[in-house]
Amino acid sequence: MTTEVSRSPEHPIADFFIKRWSPRSFSGAPLDQNTLFRLFEAARWAPSAYNSQPWRFVYSLRESPSWSRFLGLLSEKNQRWAANASALVFLVSKTLLRSNDGQEATPLTTHSFDAGAAWASLAFQAEHLGLKVHAIGGFDRDRAKDLLEVPDDYKIEIVIAIGYQSSPDQLPDDLRARELPSQRHPLALLVAEERFRFTE
Numbered sequence: 001m002t003t004e005v006s007r008s009p010e011h012p013i014a015d016f017f018i019k020r021w022s023p024r025s026f027s028g029a030p031l032d033q034n035t036l037f038r039l040f041e042a043a044r045w046a047p048s049a050y051n052s053q054p055w056r057f058v059y060s061l062r063e064s065p066s067w068s069r070f071l072g073l074l075s076e077k078n079q080r081w082a083a084n085a086s087a088l089v090f091l092v093s094k095t096l097l098r099s100n101d102g103q104e105a106t107p108l109t110t111h112s113f114d115a116g117a118a119w120a121s122l123a124f125q126a127e128h129l130g131l132k133v134h135a136i137g138g139f140d141r142d143r144a145k146d147l148l149e150v151p152d153d154y155k156i157e158i159v160i161a162i163g164y165q166s167s168p169d170q171l172p173d174d175l176r177a178r179e180l181p182s183q184r185h186p187l188a189l190l191v192a193e194e195r196f197r198f199t200e
Helices: 015-019 033-044 067-072 076-082 111-128 141-148
Strands: 055-061 087-094 096-098 105-107 132-136 154-163
Touching: 015 111, 033 055, 033 111, 055 067, 055 111, 067 076, 067 087, 076 132, 087 111, 087 141, 111 132, 111 154, 141 154
Parallel strands: none
Antiparallel strands: 055 087, 087 154, 096 105, 132 154
């Protein structure tokens, strides 16, 4: 299912950049593990500083016993719609870079940036396969850290809801009104030559 809205790039780019967006209306249809791992495979090939590959993915499929625990980590407003996703994935990044001998660890300042590259790769692979994904920032990070047993030298970045898009009619009224692909700022507000020229 697609939701039509006018999205026009200012310069020619591949169509999948325009078609990808983050709906909240999921069908709840099962997602097989092989398809899910095709998304992880795409993320695995993302670029990273020093080839550190700091991203880690912890997932639960809708049919698994852990599903209710994963869903319960989300804020109540996000649980309303994410309950119909097919998978929930916590994206975690490694904050330290260890030397080749494994003895010395230094801060990996690009860990969140690199994890974002992995997220983008996953999102575009999902679009290619006819899936939709929605990144979620509203969740209980402390509880998630405990439940997922995340070590102190890792940071939980986001939760990713993955599934097949459904009709927005199933959403509560307030969310249904927002179920459209968002627009983007014009490049004139985002790009400057030679020096920082932005006002906000």
